[in-house]
Amino acid sequence: MTVASRFSQLTRRLLLAGAAAMFVSLPAYAQETLKLGLVAAMSGQSAKSGEAIVRGLSIAIDEINAKGGVLGKKVELVVRDDESNPAKGVVAARELVQREKVAGLFGGLDTPVSMAIVPFANQSKVPFMGVWAAGTPITRNGAAENYVFRVSAVDVLVDKALLAYAIKKYDAKKPGMILINNSWGESNEVGLKAALAEKNMNYVGIEKFQDADVDVVPQLTRLKEAGADVLFMVANVAPSSQVVKSLDRMGWDVPIVSHWGPAGGRFSELAGPSGAKVHFIQTYSFAGKLSPKGETVLAALKKKYPEIKTLADVTPAVGIANAYDAMNLMTLAIAKAGSTEGPKVREAFYAIDKYDGLIKTYDKPFTPQNHDALTSEDYIFTHFKEGQILPLTN
Amino acid sequence: MLLISAIVSGLAVGSMYGLIALGFHVTYVVSNTVNFSQGSSMMLGAVLGYTFAVTLGWPLPLAAAMALALCALFGLVVERALVRPFAERGSNAWLMATVAGGIVLDNVVLFTFGKEPRAFPSVMGQTRVEIFGTGVYVLQLIIPVVGIAITLLLRYAFAHTRTGKALLAVVQNKDAARLMGINVRAAIALSFAISTALAGLAGLLIAPLFSVHSDMGTLFGIKAFAVAILGGISSASGVMLAGLLYGLIEATVTAFAGSTYTQIVAFTIVIVALAVMPNGILGRAATKKV
Numbered sequence: 191m192t193v194a195s196r197f198s199q200l201t202r203r204l205l206l207a208g209a210a211a212m213f214v215s216l217p218a219y220a221q222e223t224l225k226l227g228l229v230a231a232m233s234g235q236s237a238k239s240g241e242a243i244v245r246g247l248s249i250a251i252d253e254i255n256a257k258g259g260v261l262g263k264k265v266e267l268v269v270r271d272d273e274s275n276p277a278k279g280v281v282a283a284r285e286l287v288q289r290e291k292v293a294g295l296f297g298g299l300d301t302p303v304s305m306a307i308v309p310f311a312n313q314s315k316v317p318f319m320g321v322w323a324a325g326t327p328i329t330r331n332g333a334a335e336n337y338v339f340r341v342s343a344v345d346v347l348v349d350k351a352l353l354a355y356a357i358k359k360y361d362a363k364k365p366g367m368i369l370i371n372n373s374w375g376e377s378n379e380v381g382l383k384a385a386l387a388e389k390n391m392n393y394v395g396i397e398k399f400q401d402a403d404v405d406v407v408p409q410l411t412r413l414k415e416a417g418a419d420v421l422f423m424v425a426n427v428a429p430s431s432q433v434v435k436s437l438d439r440m441g442w443d444v445p446i447v448s449h450w451g452p453a454g455g456r457f458s459e460l461a462g463p464s465g466a467k468v469h470f471i472q473t474y475s476f477a478g479k480l481s482p483k484g485e486t487v488l489a490a491l492k493k494k495y496p497e498i499k500t501l502a503d504v505t506p507a508v509g510i511a512n513a514y515d516a517m518n519l520m521t522l523a524i525a526k527a528g529s530t531e532g533p534k535v536r537e538a539f540y541a542i543d544k545y546d547g548l549i550k551t552y553d554k555p556f557t558p559q560n561h562d563a564l565t566s567e568d569y570i571f572t573h574f575k576e577g578q579i580l581p582l583t584n
Numbered sequence: 585m586l587l588i589s590a591i592v593s594g595l596a597v598g599s600m601y602g603l604i605a606l607g608f609h610v611t612y613v614v615s616n617t618v619n620f621s622q623g624s625s626m627m628l629g630a631v632l633g634y635t636f637a638v639t640l641g642w643p644l645p646l647a648a649a650m651a652l653a654l655c656a657l658f659g660l661v662v663e664r665a666l667v668r669p670f671a672e673r674g675s676n677a678w679l680m681a682t683v684a685g686g687i688v689l690d691n692v693v694l695f696t697f698g699k700e701p702r703a704f705p706s707v708m709g710q711t712r713v714e715i716f717g718t719g720v721y722v723l724q725l726i727i728p729v730v731g732i733a734i735t736l737l738l739r740y741a742f743a744h745t746r747t748g749k750a751l752l753a754v755v756q757n758k759d760a761a762r763l764m765g766i767n768v769r770a771a772i773a774l775s776f777a778i779s780t781a782l783a784g785l786a787g788l789l790i791a792p793l794f795s796v797h798s799d800m801g802t803l804f805g806i807k808a809f810a811v812a813i814l815g816g817i818s819s820a821s822g823v824m825l826a827g828l829l830y831g832l833i834e835a836t837v838t839a840f841a842g843s844t845y846t847q848i849v850a851f852t853i854v855i856v857a858l859a860v861m862p863n864g865i866l867g868r869a870a871t872k873k874v
Contacts (some may be wrong), residue, residue: 235797237699322648371843398843402803404600404794405593408838411586428701435793439712439719440589459703467864530845 223266223478224519224530227286229279229300229307229371230322231431233272235428238455242506244269244320246513247296249490250521260521261528268292268342269480274299283307287316294319296513299454301325310371311337315532317539319520321512324348324449325377329561337536338563341516342508342550343450345374347566348471349381350550352447353389355469355571358366360445366418368409368433370425370451371398378424378449394418401429406436423448423468429462430468436465445469453506458574462474465574472572474511474549475562475581476504483548487514502577515547519555519563589718591832591838596724596793598831599731603786604808605815607737607779609823612812613742614751615777617667617678619659619684622783623805625797628689629784630675630791631697634704644706648788655784656777658689662777668769686805693796701797711790727789728828734782735824741819751775810854816867826865830854837863 226246232240244267268290270282279300286292287310287403294317297304302324312333320328329340331416356362367382371374379396386393394416397409402545410433413421423433423446430452435510437444448470458465476488491510492498504510522545523529527538545552553565571582604626608618619625629651636647653770662675664679708723743749753761787801807830815826828848837849837850858864 193806233694235698235699235799399848400803402800404597404790405835407593408586408590408835409843410591410844411839415586428797431703431795439721441712441719455700456702460701462703 199499201236211269212527222263224261224524225261225266225268225290225292226291226294226296226517227283227292227361228269228296228298229269229286229303229444230269230296230462231274231300231303232276236274236299236426239322239506239509240269242509243298243513245294245491245495246321247517248511249487249494249510250514250517250559252490252494254521261412261530262566265521272298272300274303274304276300276302279303280306283310287314292316293524295521296321296516297328298322299509301328301377302372304328305373308338309411311525315536317520317523317532317535319516321516325374326381327377333534334563335536337532339519339539339556339563341519341555341563342512343471343564344562344570345377345449345474346381346384347562349378350385350388351420351471351569352422352449352568353382353385353391355471356422356445357389357448357557359469360420360447362445362447363391364417365391365420365422366394366416367396367422367424368398368406368413369398369423370429371400375424376424378547382422399425399433401426401498403429403432406433407440410436410440410442413442414440418444421446424451425449426451426456427453427455428472428490431457431462431465434461434464434468438462442468450508452574453572453579455505455510456577458577460521467573469571469573470567472579473508473568473570473580475570475572475579476501476507476511477578477580479549483546487511487548497534499579505579507579512547515545515549515552515563518547519545519552520549586839587836588716590835592715592718592720592724594832594835595728597834598828599728599824600786600790600804600827601808601811602827603789604783604804605732605812605823605827606734606820608783608809608812609815609817609820610738610779610782611772611775612817614754615667615671615772618666618669618682618781618809618812618817619662619776620679620682620805620809621662621666621689622808623801623803625655625658625780625783625801626736626787626790626804627693627801628658628780630704630785630796630800631693631787631798632784633695633788633791634702634796638702638705642702646693651738651788652781652784655787656781657780659772659776659780660773662780663773667776668772674853678767685693686801687693690802692799697796697798699798701795701800704794704796706792723789723792730785730789731824731827734785735820738820744819747774810851814854814864816858816864817860818868819864819866822864822866831866 230240230243255264272279297320299322301323308331316339324343324345326346329338395413399406446468448468450471452470523535523538527534539556572579588871604622607622632651637644639787666685667678670677712719750766751771756767811827811830815823834850838846
């Protein structure tokens with residue numbers, strides 16, 4: 191036996207021993223993770239939103255774990271599908287807290303699902319972080335001890351921003367509303383009416399439509415006859431594109447100022463060229479000149495998800511960006527609390543001083559009175575151009 | 585202006601309901617059963633059409649023909665697997681089995697076709713013409729024409745062709761039909777193939793005006809069933825007429841009373857209409873011979 195072959199035999203044994211040791215130690219290591227849960231739509235029409243949230247959270251987790259994790263443990267994400275169904279969302283949240291023992295929960299796109307989880311989170315004293323659903327009462331839920339935080343838009347603030355934009359950009363005097371017929375539409379009807387009242391303005395009409403409506407011409411014709419000079423639109427991608435197509439058919443060229451529904455999918459394709467006329471609100475865009483943080487996150491996304499090739503694939507950007515910052519704020523709070531106990535983490539959220547995030551630099555993002563990290567200052571207006579969401583200069 | 589635009593919208597959407605409802609009619613008159621996955625069959629037509637014409641880039645006529653053929657094949661599968669095993673035992677479980685079949689298909693499409701709604705490009709769905717000062721897509725004018733043509737074709741086939749008469753003979757007395765040399769199983773299977781192909785055609789026609797996704801058919805299927813009952817499920821003309829009327833009611837209620845009231849008014853009218861005319865608009869009372 192030559193020296194070389196004996197040496198290679200030795201290294202092989204060492205490697206085998208090492209591999210065996212790793213196998214033995216893996217289960218022990220797995221118990222040492224800090225689990226955080228996500229309840230979001232991973233299937234159905236809003237599935238793209240769930241995918242974006244998972245991507246944003248995962249990029250943040252990779253960075254956090256590369257720096258040694260939180261409280262000396264690696265962070266692990268446990269994902270459950272709510273199928274956009276509030277009842278399934280609550281069951282999933284309960285399972286994550288009681289069986290998986292997650293230290294905190296993240297929520298998805300659907301306001302009705304988040305609204306259903308809120309009471310459970312507050313009762314079981316588990317921090318619940320919203321990253322998308324914008325329904326006002328999610329964070330402003332009136333609980334004495336509120337465990338719900340959010341890094342996302344808030345309808346009541348969005349509605350003010352929509353009105354301000356419509357006045358500034360289009361000199362709107364007689365706005366009309368075209369809203370999806372569900373609790374999200376309701377939430378914004380209330381918000382838009384309040385925003386208008388604040389400015390002593392009136393609306394010419396409020397029209398509702400359904401997800402499956404092929405033709406919105408009858409509703410839009412009513413708004414046109416009432417003399418609307420700007421339309422406020424609140425609906426997800428597919429119904430929003432039906433509004434645009436119906437406007438095309440009527441030959442009515444009216445400015446549309448929209449909530450962020452169109453951002454959730456292939457709006458350009460569905461709505462056709464006129465889709466570019468819809469100006470909608472976002473919290474973040476990966477287009478244009480990015481901050482160093484933006485560059486880092488974009489590069490990490492491209493590396494981890496090879497199917498992301500162009501900026502058109504980084505959709506919906508809000509889901510990714512909100513989730514990324516939310517994960518960082520959640521782990522910061524847990525680290526500050528030095529514990530995963532809900533009440534301590536809740537207090538620690540208020541103690542977060544400064545966090546240099548993707549969307550902005552957060553300065554005391556949470557107080558006992560304010561559980562929303564983003565304000566109306568953080569909103570930007572964008573539109574679709576050739577499949578990409580591009581910022582508009584206000 | 586408001587009225588004309590409502591009439592055009594209503595007739596186009598109404599004839600979609602009518603086409604899918606004709607599918608309920610065809611299987612009902614042949615076998616006294618219906619396929620509750622009609623909404624999913626409609627979705628299948630649109631999804632397959634999209635896959636062949638857009639993803640694979642086939643010429644549109646070929647893509648449409650292939651999509652319809654596969655929809656018909658789906659109808660055969662539904663009949664063989666979800667209806668026949670129950671109906672031949674005299675059980676009504678085909679009712680639930682076809683609902684379940686539709687849900688399975690929706691979810692299979694969700695995973696294979698994808699989660700995002702897609703746009704079905706079509707020249708006819710983008711070319712706009714003005715009629716009495718109202719903008720209309722050419723496709724919206726074609727859809728009612730196709731719907732009415734198919735109704736007339738079905739009426740003619742059932743009344744004047746050998747196959748049509750044979751199909752109708754099956755429902756009256758299966759044993760007698762069999763003794764007369766009619767292949768009863770084949771006749772029922774054929775009625776299911778026709779029914780899903782009609783739904784598939786509705787899907788192909790509506791796709792350019794709507795978007796293509798896995799649950800696009802659900803609400804259409806429900807409304808189409810209401811339309812079938814309203815029209816009197818045993819009459820093809822009644823079913824198409826009910827479809828057009830239902831579409832018109834929806835559009836005019838929305839235009840004049842506001843969209844909040846659309847579903848309330850439309851379905852209330854269905855209930856009242858059925859109370860007044862229990863057999864539907866043109867349906868005949870089913871006489872039970874003892």
